[in-house]
Amino acid sequence: MSRWALRSLGLLLLGLLVVGTIYEQIGRRHDLLGIARIGEAIDVGGRSLNLYCAGSGKPTVIFESGANNPGLAWLKVQPKIAGLTRACWYDRAGDGWSDPGPFPRTASAIAKDLHSLLTAAKLPGPFLLVGHSFGGTIIRVFAGMHPEEVAGMVLVDAWHEDEVKRIPRRRGPGPPDWLRPTIDRVTPAFTFLGLVRLLRPPLRFPPPKGLSREEWLLIQELRRQPKSLAAESSSGMTQDLSGTEVRAARGLGDRPLVVLTAGKAEFDPSDAIEAKTAIEDQEIWIHDLQAQFAALSTRGKQIVIQDSTHGIPWEAPEAVIDAVKEVIVAIQIRTR
Numbered sequence: 001m002s003r004w005a006l007r008s009l010g011l012l013l014l015g016l017l018v019v020g021t022i023y024e025q026i027g028r029r030h031d032l033l034g035i036a037r038i039g040e041a042i043d044v045g046g047r048s049l050n051l052y053c054a055g056s057g058k059p060t061v062i063f064e065s066g067a068n069n070p071g072l073a074w075l076k077v078q079p080k081i082a083g084l085t086r087a088c089w090y091d092r093a094g095d096g097w098s099d100p101g102p103f104p105r106t107a108s109a110i111a112k113d114l115h116s117l118l119t120a121a122k123l124p125g126p127f128l129l130v131g132h133s134f135g136g137t138i139i140r141v142f143a144g145m146h147p148e149e150v151a152g153m154v155l156v157d158a159w160h161e162d163e164v165k166r167i168p169r170r171r172g173p174g175p176p177d178w179l180r181p182t183i184d185r186v187t188p189a190f191t192f193l194g195l196v197r198l199l200r201p202p203l204r205f206p207p208p209k210g211l212s213r214e215e216w217l218l219i220q221e222l223r224r225q226p227k228s229l230a231a232e233s234s235s236g237m238t239q240d241l242s243g244t245e246v247r248a249a250r251g252l253g254d255r256p257l258v259v260l261t262a263g264k265a266e267f268d269p270s271d272a273i274e275a276k277t278a279i280e281d282q283e284i285w286i287h288d289l290q291a292q293f294a295a296l297s298t299r300g301k302q303i304v305i306q307d308s309t310h311g312i313p314w315e316a317p318e319a320v321i322d323a324v325k326e327v328i329v330a331i332q333i334r335t336r
Contacts, residue, residue, distance in 0.1 A: 017193060024194035024226070031225050035218065037097050038072060039090070044116040050097035051090045051121055055082030059128045059151045059331055061324060062118070063089040066133030067159075068232035070096035070222040073132075076210060076317035081324050090117060094231030096222045104184050105234035107134075107242035111142040118149075126151035128327055130320070132313050134159045134235060137246050140296075144249025151335070152256040152327040153297075156312050156320055160289040161243035167281045167289075174236070184237040187230050196226040210314035256330035257297035258323040261290040263306035299330065 039052030052071060053060075061081050063074040071089030081087040092110055093101025101113060118125070126149050131139035136158020143150040164171045175183060190196050201224070207216030222228065235242070263286065267278035286304055294300035303323065308316040 021193060024192060024197055027194065027197050027226070032097075032221060035221065039097060041097070042117055042120050044113060044120055047093070047099040047101065049090055049093065049099070049113060049117045051088060051117060052078075053086060053088035053121075053123070054079065055085055055087050057085035058124070059126060059328065060086040060088065060123050061128045061130060061328075062114075062123075062139075063087070064114070064129065064131040064135035064139050065089070065092070065095075066135050067235055068095070068223050068228060069132075070219065070228075072096065072219060072222060074313055075215060076314050077130075077320045077324075080317075080321045084325065085328060086123075088123065090114070091222075092231065094227040096228070100188075100227045100231065103188060103234050104238040104241065105231050106238045106245060107137045107141040108145070108245045110138050110235075111145055114138070114142055115146060115149075125149040128152045128154070128324065128331065130154040130156065130324060131158055132156040133310065134242075136293075137161070137242055140246050140249050141242075143252060144246075147250060147253075150252070150255065151331045153252060153258075154320065154323045154327055155257070155259045155293050156323075157260060157262045157290075157310050158293065160285075160292070161246050163285075163289060164239075167284055169277065169281060177240070180237040184234050187233050187237075191226045191230045194226075196229050200224055200226065200229055208311050208314065209309075210311065210317065251295075252297035252300070254298045254334070256327045256334065257294065257300035258327055259290060259293040259300065259302040260312055260319055260323055261286050261302060261304045262308050262310050262312060263304045264309045266309045 039050040041048035042051050050071070063071065063078055065071055065073045071091045074089045078087050078089055091098035093099065093105070093113055101109070118127070128151055129139040129142065130153070131137070133156070136155040139153060143153065203217070203220050203224070205213065205216070207213055211219070265278035265282035267275045269275060291302055294302040303319070305312055305316045305319045308319070313320055
Protein backbone atom coordinates (compact mmCIF):
# COMPACT_ATOMS: atom_id res chain seq x y z
CA MET A 1 0.00 0.00 0.00
CA SER A 2 1.37 3.42 -0.96
CA ARG A 3 2.22 6.13 1.54
CA TRP A 4 -0.65 8.25 0.16
CA ALA A 5 -3.12 5.38 0.66
CA LEU A 6 -1.91 4.80 4.22
CA ARG A 7 -2.22 8.51 5.00
CA SER A 8 -5.73 8.62 3.52
CA LEU A 9 -6.75 5.56 5.52
CA GLY A 10 -5.35 7.11 8.68
CA LEU A 11 -7.23 10.36 8.10
CA LEU A 12 -10.41 8.41 7.40
CA LEU A 13 -10.08 6.43 10.64
CA LEU A 14 -9.31 9.61 12.59
CA GLY A 15 -12.36 11.26 11.09
CA LEU A 16 -14.55 8.31 12.04
CA LEU A 17 -13.21 8.40 15.60
CA VAL A 18 -13.99 12.10 15.90
CA VAL A 19 -17.46 11.75 14.39
CA GLY A 20 -18.23 8.74 16.62
CA THR A 21 -17.09 10.58 19.74
CA ILE A 22 -19.19 13.66 18.91
CA TYR A 23 -22.19 11.44 18.08
CA GLU A 24 -21.92 9.74 21.48
CA GLN A 25 -21.52 12.98 23.44
CA ILE A 26 -24.57 14.52 21.75
CA GLY A 27 -26.52 11.34 22.43
CA ARG A 28 -25.61 11.40 26.12
CA ARG A 29 -26.98 14.92 26.43
CA HIS A 30 -30.30 13.70 25.04
CA ASP A 31 -30.51 10.51 27.12
CA LEU A 32 -33.39 10.77 29.59
CA LEU A 33 -34.06 14.35 28.49
CA GLY A 34 -37.30 15.45 30.10
CA ILE A 35 -37.40 12.42 32.45
CA ALA A 36 -37.26 13.48 36.09
CA ARG A 37 -34.67 11.68 38.18
CA ILE A 38 -36.00 9.21 40.73
CA GLY A 39 -33.57 8.96 43.63
CA GLU A 40 -30.42 10.79 44.67
CA ALA A 41 -26.79 10.60 43.67
CA ILE A 42 -24.56 9.07 46.37
CA ASP A 43 -20.81 9.50 45.97
CA VAL A 44 -18.94 6.19 46.23
CA GLY A 45 -15.44 7.49 45.55
CA GLY A 46 -15.28 9.78 42.54
CA ARG A 47 -18.45 8.46 40.91
CA SER A 48 -22.05 8.27 42.01
CA LEU A 49 -24.70 5.60 42.33
CA ASN A 50 -28.40 6.41 42.28
CA LEU A 51 -30.36 5.42 45.41
CA TYR A 52 -34.08 5.70 46.11
CA CYS A 53 -35.48 4.97 49.57
CA ALA A 54 -38.93 5.34 51.11
CA GLY A 55 -40.59 4.39 54.37
CA SER A 56 -39.08 3.92 57.81
CA GLY A 57 -38.33 1.12 60.20
CA LYS A 58 -36.11 -1.95 60.51
CA PRO A 59 -34.86 -4.01 58.85
CA THR A 60 -33.99 -1.92 55.82
CA VAL A 61 -34.91 -3.83 52.66
CA ILE A 62 -32.51 -3.52 49.71
CA PHE A 63 -33.75 -4.52 46.25
CA GLU A 64 -31.25 -5.78 43.66
CA SER A 65 -32.56 -5.92 40.07
CA GLY A 66 -31.94 -8.48 37.38
CA ALA A 67 -29.37 -7.97 34.64
CA ASN A 68 -29.79 -4.72 32.67
CA ASN A 69 -32.80 -3.71 34.74
CA PRO A 70 -32.68 -0.41 36.61
CA GLY A 71 -33.76 -0.24 40.22
CA LEU A 72 -37.07 1.16 38.97
CA ALA A 73 -37.96 -2.39 37.89
CA TRP A 74 -39.12 -2.86 41.50
CA LEU A 75 -41.85 -0.22 41.06
CA LYS A 76 -44.62 -2.79 41.72
CA VAL A 77 -43.03 -4.01 44.95
CA GLN A 78 -40.99 -1.32 46.72
CA PRO A 79 -43.86 1.13 47.45
CA LYS A 80 -45.83 -1.61 49.26
CA ILE A 81 -42.83 -2.63 51.36
CA ALA A 82 -42.15 1.05 52.14
CA GLY A 83 -45.47 1.04 53.97
CA LEU A 84 -43.99 -1.48 56.40
CA THR A 85 -40.32 -0.56 56.76
CA ARG A 86 -37.45 1.27 55.08
CA ALA A 87 -37.26 0.03 51.47
CA CYS A 88 -34.60 1.01 48.93
CA TRP A 89 -33.66 0.23 45.35
CA TYR A 90 -30.58 1.48 43.57
CA ASP A 91 -29.11 1.57 40.08
CA ARG A 92 -25.96 -0.46 39.63
CA ALA A 93 -22.99 1.26 37.99
CA GLY A 94 -23.95 2.13 34.42
CA ASP A 95 -27.66 1.50 34.98
CA GLY A 96 -30.43 4.06 35.34
CA TRP A 97 -29.09 7.31 36.76
CA SER A 98 -25.81 5.85 38.07
CA ASP A 99 -22.37 6.60 36.67
CA PRO A 100 -20.50 3.79 34.91
CA GLY A 101 -18.09 1.75 36.98
CA PRO A 102 -14.80 -0.02 36.25
CA PHE A 103 -14.84 -3.19 34.20
CA PRO A 104 -15.22 -6.14 34.53
CA ARG A 105 -18.69 -5.97 36.09
CA THR A 106 -18.58 -9.26 37.97
CA ALA A 107 -20.85 -10.10 40.90
CA SER A 108 -18.09 -9.29 43.42
CA ALA A 109 -17.37 -5.89 41.80
CA ILE A 110 -21.06 -5.02 42.01
CA ALA A 111 -21.33 -6.32 45.59
CA LYS A 112 -18.40 -4.07 46.58
CA ASP A 113 -20.21 -1.12 44.98
CA LEU A 114 -23.34 -1.98 46.96
CA HIS A 115 -21.41 -2.06 50.22
CA SER A 116 -19.80 1.31 49.42
CA LEU A 117 -23.24 2.73 48.64
CA LEU A 118 -24.86 1.50 51.85
CA THR A 119 -21.91 2.85 53.86
CA ALA A 120 -21.89 6.26 52.12
CA ALA A 121 -25.68 6.60 52.48
CA LYS A 122 -25.40 5.71 56.20
CA LEU A 123 -28.14 3.11 55.93
CA PRO A 124 -28.31 0.98 59.08
CA GLY A 125 -27.93 -2.79 58.80
CA PRO A 126 -28.27 -5.67 58.99
CA PHE A 127 -30.31 -5.68 55.77
CA LEU A 128 -32.98 -7.82 54.20
CA LEU A 129 -31.69 -8.37 50.67
CA VAL A 130 -34.04 -9.12 47.76
CA GLY A 131 -32.47 -10.15 44.44
CA HIS A 132 -34.07 -10.98 41.10
CA SER A 133 -32.30 -13.07 38.44
CA PHE A 134 -28.60 -12.04 38.33
CA GLY A 135 -29.38 -9.77 41.27
CA GLY A 136 -29.73 -12.93 43.36
CA THR A 137 -26.12 -13.80 42.56
CA ILE A 138 -24.99 -10.34 43.66
CA ILE A 139 -26.71 -10.48 47.04
CA ARG A 140 -25.38 -13.99 47.67
CA VAL A 141 -21.84 -12.73 47.00
CA PHE A 142 -22.54 -9.69 49.22
CA ALA A 143 -23.69 -12.01 52.02
CA GLY A 144 -20.47 -14.00 51.66
CA MET A 145 -18.40 -10.82 51.93
CA HIS A 146 -20.38 -9.22 54.76
CA PRO A 147 -22.39 -11.89 56.61
CA GLU A 148 -22.86 -9.66 59.64
CA GLU A 149 -24.74 -7.13 57.48
CA VAL A 150 -27.37 -9.57 56.20
CA ALA A 151 -30.42 -10.36 58.33
CA GLY A 152 -32.35 -12.33 55.73
CA MET A 153 -32.86 -12.83 52.03
CA VAL A 154 -35.43 -13.31 49.27
CA LEU A 155 -34.22 -14.84 46.00
CA VAL A 156 -36.59 -14.14 43.10
CA ASP A 157 -36.05 -16.66 40.29
CA ALA A 158 -32.35 -16.07 40.86
CA TRP A 159 -29.67 -17.07 38.35
CA HIS A 160 -27.92 -20.30 39.29
CA GLU A 161 -24.21 -20.71 38.67
CA ASP A 162 -24.77 -24.20 37.19
CA GLU A 163 -27.66 -23.19 34.94
CA VAL A 164 -25.76 -23.41 31.66
CA LYS A 165 -24.20 -26.75 32.63
CA ARG A 166 -27.54 -28.29 33.59
CA ILE A 167 -29.63 -26.53 30.92
CA PRO A 168 -27.19 -25.80 28.04
CA ARG A 169 -29.93 -24.42 25.79
CA ARG A 170 -30.31 -21.43 28.10
CA ARG A 171 -26.88 -20.09 27.18
CA GLY A 172 -28.43 -18.48 24.13
CA PRO A 173 -26.59 -16.85 21.22
CA GLY A 174 -23.31 -15.10 21.83
CA PRO A 175 -19.58 -15.12 21.12
CA PRO A 176 -17.42 -18.14 21.96
CA ASP A 177 -15.97 -18.28 25.48
CA TRP A 178 -12.42 -17.54 24.32
CA LEU A 179 -13.53 -14.23 22.77
CA ARG A 180 -15.52 -12.94 25.75
CA PRO A 181 -12.62 -11.40 27.76
CA THR A 182 -11.48 -9.44 24.70
CA ILE A 183 -14.98 -8.12 24.02
CA ASP A 184 -15.29 -7.09 27.67
CA ARG A 185 -12.01 -5.15 27.50
CA VAL A 186 -12.94 -3.22 24.35
CA THR A 187 -16.58 -2.51 25.27
CA PRO A 188 -15.80 0.80 27.08
CA ALA A 189 -14.03 2.06 23.94
CA PHE A 190 -16.94 0.96 21.73
CA THR A 191 -19.28 2.86 24.05
CA PHE A 192 -17.16 6.04 24.01
CA LEU A 193 -17.01 6.00 20.21
CA GLY A 194 -20.78 5.66 19.78
CA LEU A 195 -20.80 2.12 18.39
CA VAL A 196 -22.98 0.74 21.19
CA ARG A 197 -25.47 3.58 20.69
CA LEU A 198 -25.50 2.99 16.95
CA LEU A 199 -26.19 -0.74 17.28
CA ARG A 200 -28.52 -0.73 20.30
CA PRO A 201 -31.88 -2.51 19.98
CA PRO A 202 -35.06 -0.54 19.21
CA LEU A 203 -37.87 0.04 21.68
CA ARG A 204 -40.01 -3.08 22.03
CA PHE A 205 -43.77 -3.28 22.55
CA PRO A 206 -46.19 -4.45 23.82
CA PRO A 207 -45.08 -4.30 27.46
CA PRO A 208 -44.64 -7.51 29.45
CA LYS A 209 -47.44 -8.73 31.67
CA GLY A 210 -47.91 -6.50 34.72
CA LEU A 211 -46.42 -3.29 33.30
CA SER A 212 -48.27 -0.44 31.61
CA ARG A 213 -47.06 1.02 28.32
CA GLU A 214 -45.78 4.12 30.16
CA GLU A 215 -43.91 2.09 32.81
CA TRP A 216 -42.35 -0.15 30.17
CA LEU A 217 -41.31 2.82 28.04
CA LEU A 218 -39.49 4.43 30.98
CA ILE A 219 -37.74 1.20 31.94
CA GLN A 220 -36.67 0.69 28.33
CA GLU A 221 -35.31 4.23 28.06
CA LEU A 222 -33.20 3.54 31.13
CA ARG A 223 -32.09 0.14 29.82
CA ARG A 224 -31.19 1.40 26.32
CA GLN A 225 -28.58 3.89 27.47
CA PRO A 226 -25.22 2.80 26.03
CA LYS A 227 -23.62 2.84 29.49
CA SER A 228 -26.30 0.39 30.65
CA LEU A 229 -25.89 -1.86 27.63
CA ALA A 230 -22.12 -1.86 28.21
CA ALA A 231 -22.56 -2.82 31.86
CA GLU A 232 -24.96 -5.61 30.87
CA SER A 233 -22.49 -6.86 28.28
CA SER A 234 -19.70 -6.98 30.86
CA SER A 235 -21.87 -8.91 33.33
CA GLY A 236 -22.67 -11.42 30.59
CA MET A 237 -19.11 -11.74 29.32
CA THR A 238 -17.82 -12.38 32.86
CA GLN A 239 -20.61 -14.74 33.92
CA ASP A 240 -18.18 -17.60 34.51
CA LEU A 241 -16.17 -15.39 36.90
CA SER A 242 -19.35 -14.45 38.74
CA GLY A 243 -20.19 -18.15 39.00
CA THR A 244 -16.81 -18.83 40.61
CA GLU A 245 -17.35 -15.93 43.03
CA VAL A 246 -20.80 -17.07 44.13
CA ARG A 247 -19.63 -20.66 44.63
CA ALA A 248 -17.13 -19.30 47.16
CA ALA A 249 -19.85 -17.43 49.07
CA ARG A 250 -21.03 -18.92 52.32
CA GLY A 251 -24.52 -20.08 53.14
CA LEU A 252 -26.87 -18.09 55.36
CA GLY A 253 -26.76 -20.27 58.47
CA ASP A 254 -30.09 -19.88 60.26
CA ARG A 255 -31.00 -16.54 58.73
CA PRO A 256 -34.44 -16.64 57.08
CA LEU A 257 -34.60 -17.20 53.33
CA VAL A 258 -37.49 -17.46 50.87
CA VAL A 259 -36.82 -18.68 47.33
CA LEU A 260 -39.41 -17.67 44.73
CA THR A 261 -39.34 -19.71 41.53
CA ALA A 262 -41.15 -19.12 38.26
CA GLY A 263 -43.52 -21.97 37.48
CA LYS A 264 -44.00 -21.17 33.78
CA ALA A 265 -41.48 -21.43 30.97
CA GLU A 266 -41.38 -18.90 28.12
CA PHE A 267 -41.78 -20.39 24.65
CA ASP A 268 -43.57 -20.05 21.33
CA PRO A 269 -46.82 -22.04 21.76
CA SER A 270 -46.98 -22.65 18.01
CA ASP A 271 -43.74 -24.67 18.13
CA ALA A 272 -44.52 -28.02 19.75
CA ILE A 273 -40.88 -29.12 19.96
CA GLU A 274 -39.78 -25.83 21.55
CA ALA A 275 -42.67 -25.99 24.01
CA LYS A 276 -41.81 -29.54 25.08
CA THR A 277 -38.13 -28.68 25.54
CA ALA A 278 -38.89 -25.50 27.48
CA ILE A 279 -41.22 -27.33 29.86
CA GLU A 280 -38.63 -30.06 30.45
CA ASP A 281 -35.96 -27.43 31.14
CA GLN A 282 -38.29 -25.64 33.54
CA GLU A 283 -38.71 -28.84 35.56
CA ILE A 284 -34.93 -28.99 36.03
CA TRP A 285 -34.95 -25.29 36.95
CA ILE A 286 -37.70 -25.71 39.57
CA HIS A 287 -36.90 -29.05 41.17
CA ASP A 288 -33.10 -29.11 40.93
CA LEU A 289 -31.38 -25.74 40.58
CA GLN A 290 -33.84 -23.51 42.41
CA ALA A 291 -34.50 -26.14 45.06
CA GLN A 292 -30.78 -26.02 45.94
CA PHE A 293 -31.14 -22.39 47.01
CA ALA A 294 -33.50 -23.25 49.86
CA ALA A 295 -30.70 -25.34 51.39
CA LEU A 296 -28.52 -22.22 51.72
CA SER A 297 -30.27 -21.62 55.07
CA THR A 298 -31.54 -23.96 57.76
CA ARG A 299 -34.65 -21.77 57.63
CA GLY A 300 -34.94 -21.68 53.84
CA LYS A 301 -38.08 -22.47 51.87
CA GLN A 302 -39.01 -22.52 48.21
CA ILE A 303 -42.28 -21.25 46.76
CA VAL A 304 -43.15 -21.92 43.12
CA ILE A 305 -45.19 -19.13 41.49
CA GLN A 306 -47.21 -21.28 39.12
CA ASP A 307 -48.67 -18.51 36.94
CA SER A 308 -45.51 -16.44 36.47
CA THR A 309 -42.56 -16.61 34.11
CA HIS A 310 -39.15 -15.13 34.96
CA GLY A 311 -40.54 -11.59 35.40
CA ILE A 312 -41.96 -12.24 38.88
CA PRO A 313 -41.36 -8.67 40.19
CA TRP A 314 -43.97 -7.30 37.75
CA GLU A 315 -45.95 -10.40 36.81
CA ALA A 316 -46.57 -11.51 40.39
CA PRO A 317 -45.50 -8.63 42.67
CA GLU A 318 -47.80 -9.77 45.49
CA ALA A 319 -45.75 -12.96 45.77
CA VAL A 320 -42.59 -10.92 46.35
CA ILE A 321 -44.37 -8.64 48.82
CA ASP A 322 -45.67 -11.62 50.80
CA ALA A 323 -42.22 -13.23 50.83
CA VAL A 324 -40.58 -10.02 52.10
CA LYS A 325 -43.24 -9.70 54.80
CA GLU A 326 -42.62 -13.30 55.87
CA VAL A 327 -38.87 -12.73 56.15
CA ILE A 328 -39.37 -9.46 58.06
CA VAL A 329 -41.45 -11.31 60.68
CA ALA A 330 -38.88 -14.11 60.86
CA ILE A 331 -36.05 -11.59 61.37
CA GLN A 332 -37.97 -9.85 64.14
CA ILE A 333 -38.60 -13.16 65.91
CA ARG A 334 -34.98 -14.23 65.50
CA THR A 335 -33.57 -10.99 66.97
CA ARG A 336 -35.84 -10.73 69.99
